Amino acid sequence: MTHTSKAFYWMAIPALLLFVTLHTVPALTGVFFSLTDYAGYGTWTFIGLENYFSLFKDDRILSSYSFTFLFAITTTIIVNVLALGIALLLNAKIKFQTAFRGIFFIPNVLAILIIGYVFNFIFSNSLPLLGQWAGIDWLSTSILANKDLAWLGIVAVSAWQSIAFSVILYLAGLQTIPADLYEAADLDGAGYWRQFRSITFPMIGAFFTINMVLALKGFLQAFDQIVALTGGGPGTSTESVAMVIFRGGFQGGEYGYQMANSVVYLLVIVAVSVIQLRTLQRKEVDF
């Protein structure tokens, strides 16, 4: 082995310094302030773990966690089921394949905040008319104003926007499957569903894992679409964790307290991701 050229250090160290300055240092100062009563301005005192204890007694925090998880898990499942279905459809012998692929990817190039505003109009004006016309009670008023249904609106918009990306990942996966596997299965007389279960799904296992992990992680951070659709309402029923951190930290004088929330949230995200990767990867086949 030749010795490492100094140039390699010059290539990496400036980036490392910037990363530490803009990512690691904020993360560490955040952890420090989570142990104080800092409001975001003025003086502060050290209060130990008090913020952390208070978090677990705070209804607003607890409800933001349960909403965020309910929303993120539901959306992740919906997105992956539909995206896999659409990818299989686009991979089948259909006409205008490229055009359809192009159309299905459109939502991914649009800002979800703006999409949220457009759907806000649909949910508050168009759907109620449809509901009244069809005589469906729960649909005849805006679902976004309904405490029990507003979260479904957020699920719908998030799914609409992110299915696009998952479809592309699944398509990439489907194209890695050698065609002769299907030919062999055809000869053995295996039906479509059987082939899906025994060939397609196992062969795209890695793509399924990546999609599930990326989707869940993305939805756990939801912010933009909620701002556009409900603003966290009605009441605080659709406030996500990111939104509570934002509001409490910037507008509510709860800097230290919300940093404790952030730290807990980080641990939750890491735990969820690790569990997800472990369980999903065990099911993958290597080839």
Place this chain on the structure above:
Amino acid sequence: MATTETAASARTAADSRGLRRRGRKLDSVNWPLTALAAVLALTVLIPLYLTVVTALKTPDQLGGSGFEWPSRVRLENFSDAWNLTNFPRALLNSAIVTVGAVVLTILSNSLVAYAIARNLHKRFFKFLYYFFVAALFVPFPIIMLPATKETAVLGLDNPVGLFLLYTVYGLSFNVFVYTAFIRSIPRELEEAATMDGASTWGIFRRIIFPLLTPMNATVGILTCLWAWNDFLLPLVILSDPATRTLPLAQYVFQSQFTTNYTVAFASYLMALAPLLLVYLFAQRWVISGVMRGSIK
């Protein structure tokens, strides 16, 4: 890691580009499935249609479901939106942030990944790799409060600071994909160049960077989509209203003129249009770029 292994063997298969490789017994088109795809495509197109027709209407036409064709077109919606959101300014800001983020990300992140990929046997570079990749688990909302304070102190609460942040925060994911790609490039090329007296920098510039072109496209596309459409970072980082990006301008406009739907929709359409147009022309390229990123 199973993903990367799959990736390596997957690449060769995908390179032979077989959208139609799943050729079954007969090569006929499946029309029922084509019809299903068409119906599903409507779920994408209908909201876009609604955006366009609403942007063209006069306020008094808003009574119905919203899907009616405009009876009278009001193009002033666009000029109103243009002025009320200071559209040219927001467009310029978004362009600065996006172009800055894309260029700086491609140039710097590939360089860092090259240094890491070629020295993974060294403790320092191995640490660096895991350090960057581990940060994938630390999403921005978690550090947003201290990061906002710090950027303000450092004087980075402006578009330049913003694209610097995208470049730095993108490192986690980009180092991961670039490193996997660079490790698949045989070292012989570099060894031969070293024999000829090329420096490490020279090798990167003349040999590695050109070979990275497909990966640069992937990283560029993903960074572009992120920086252009992002809302949370501009919301917390930018302090001067004159530096607002397009999504941020929509947010401010929305909170000021909540009921002015027709002008708001004209404004949304103008904010969505630039990237949508680019996408329509570069569609195949964009999609294959994203696909390549996933197979890595």
